[in-house]
Amino acid sequence: MFRKLPGDEAQRLVSTTPDTAVVFRPAVLRTPAIVTLVIFAWRLLAGLVRLLWRHPVASAVVAAPCAxxxxxxxxxxxxxxxxxxxxxxxxxxxxxxxxxxxxxxxxxxxxxxxxxxxxxxxxxxxxxxxxxxxxxxxxxxxxxxxxxxxxxxxxxxxxxxxxxxxxxxxxxxxxxxxxxxxxxxxxxxxxxxxxxxxxRRDPLAVPMPAVPIPDEVSVGPVRIGTREDGSPWLLTVHGTHVLVAGATGAGKGSVIWSAIRGLLPAVRAGLVEIWALDPKRMELSFGRALFGKRYAATPADCADLLEAAVTVMQDRADRFAGHQRNHTPTPEDPFVLVVVDEVAFLTAYQSDKGLKLRISAALATLTTQGRAVGVGVLAALQDPRKEVMNIRNLFPDKIALRLDESEQVDMVLGDGARDRGALADHISPIPQQGAGVAYVRLEASPDPIRVRAAYVSDADIRAMAEAVAA
Missing domain, CATH: 3.30.980 (Threonyl-tRNA Synthetase; Chain A, domain 2)
Structure with missing residues (x-):
């Protein structure tokens, strides 16, 4: 006759009769005491077994002194x-x-x-x-x-x-x-x-000095800094292209110079060539001796240097066709790393439309065809919008330093990166706390990794240039 209602349902009952309250009386079932004791004993035994199974060491530490x-x-x-x-x-x-x-x-x-x-x-x-x-x-x-x-x-x-x-x-x-x-x-x-x-804490809160120049001659992954878990942050530059995005003062120079520093032994051995495009004439000019004649500052020189890199790439492709599919650095065919400090100035803010088209076409050609023949691009920019950098998806590896807006995180690292925890827009603007801190999304993993690049000072850069010049 009566339907049992949970407590939440009873609270929503409304009486249609004035001055009459709804009385809820739950059904009571008398349970024998033996049944209650059996249930209690079973739960106690199951909880004890579960405790011993999940925490055997802690249980032994407590049980041994008592025994x-x-x-x-x-x-x-x-x-x-x-x-x-x-x-x-x-x-x-x-x-x-x-x-x-x-x-x-x-x-x-x-x-x-x-x-x-x-x-x-x-x-x-x-x-x-x-x-x-x-x-x-x-x-x-x-x-x-x-x-x-x-x-x-x-x-x-x-x-x-x-x-x-x-x-x-x-x-x-x-x-x-x-x-x-x-x-x-x-x-x-x-x-x-x-x-x-x-x-629980931030292991990347303190800046780290420049990574020591490696003794081994290699173009493999170079150490840029430290990951959040304390392991070295290794950046692959040979066989890929890297895009570095960050606001002013975010630490793009730390990433660029740390990569060059890791390749320095291979540069001295003739296995790597660094081609530098420095339209701001500020960042890469400190190590101009590292680049020799392969340094460009004006837009016209940058276009010529990029087209020269395309020529080298196409010449290698003609020679490698049918013989090899991957590039192995040699003194005759060294790995060419094209470093562009502020790529947006050349691709979006360039007033000369002819130079703009030449530069955009050369960069698109390098990023689509250069990996297999040993020509890589390391580009840095401040504004990652599509209209500023329309070839950003051609860079397999991307690094997001401090950004101004939350939408820019997904522009750099891909859709859903910020939802997975890549809070690049929350990185501190204070240089001591946030310069060089970044989130990385590698080609082989969709999960972002929090890292910090080592700070390469002006004295370190001059010492690198002098070592190569010597």
Whole structure:
């Protein structure tokens, strides 16, 4: 006769009879005590097994002193506790990296899993809209695990059925503030699972000096700076093209000069040639001795130099056709890196239409045909709009330094890059804090990587030029 209603449904009932209140009396089912005890015991046993399975080391650390105290007295238990405290402290003092890798970060991950993420998981999911509260029941994404590194927490989440990555990417700010982090980034672990990265500190806050000139002669990936996880940032210049975009003072020169610095041994060995286009006459002029005759500053000279690079590329293509598909640097056919400091001045803001067409055609030819024959382009610009740089998609590797607008991030790194955490428009404009900080999206990976380029001073550039001249 009566239909049972959840609490939320009962609150929405309205009486049509004046002065009559709606009375909700839930049905009561008397449960035998033995059934309640069995359910309670089963839940206790299942929770204990789950605890031992998920945290065997922590469980053993707690259980061992208790067992020794029961079998051999309280002194044995106290001695085991002292050993448990003393030995890790000694280990931490003697060899900190191994202690952190095997024990330290795992203990921190366990603590943050309990105190930060699981404690706030339900309200953050509901308020941010990633969870649902329907008919008195919460439907939440599942918090699977937390892994700590030296600078961030990596949280693995199982999404609700029907959710997409974009649902999480649109709520990065809510997630970051909900769990007390500076920012949040999302990446796909596998189907239905995500990795949420919450930084605990900023390892790139302090500028780094110029990377030492390598001893090895190589045109392979050169070290530009440091990645956020502390590993070296290696930039591939041979066999690809690189576009560097950033506002004034963002640190484009640090990327350019760090790349040239990494190639310096190969330049001295005759395996690499640097061709420089410097329409501003400021940045690349410091190392003019590095470039020799392959330096251009005026628009007309820049057009001639680019067309000369096209001639070299086409000559190699004619000789390599039918014999080899990839370029190997030799003194006869060195790798040619064409560096353009401010490409927008030559392609968009050039008043001479004839020079503008010549430069645009040469750059388009180099970026479409130069990779296989050992001619690469490293271009820098401030404004990444399509009407300013209409061939930006021809650059496989892109670097986004500090940008003025959020829309420019996707212009440089591709659609969805900012939703995945590439907040290039939030990089600090203070030189000590933000110069050289960038987000990189490589050809082989859709996820942006936060990096910082080393600062190459004027004295370093002059020393490089003198070394090559000598």
């Amino acid at each position: 020794l105290a029961c079998w051999y007295g309280w002194r044995a238990g106290l001695a085991s506790i002292a050993a448990v405290v003393t030995l890790p402290a000694l280990w931490f003092t003697l060899h900190r990296p191994s202690f952190l890798h095997l024990i330290g970060w795992r203990l921190l991950a366990f603590w943050r899993f309990i105190w930060i993420y699981r404690r706030h998981w339900q309200p953050v999911m509901i308020i941010s809209g990633l969870g649902r509260h329907l008919r008195g029941r919460d439907y939440l994404p599942r918090l699977l695990s937390v892994r700590c590194t030296s600078w961030a927490d990596v949280v693995t989440v199982k999404m609700l059925h029907g959710q997409a990555v974009k649902d999480w990417a649109d709520r990065l700010d809510q997630l970051a503030h909900g769990f007390g982090a500076r920012s949040c980034r999302v990446s796909i672990a596998r189907a239905g699972r995500l990795h949420l990265v919450f930084p």
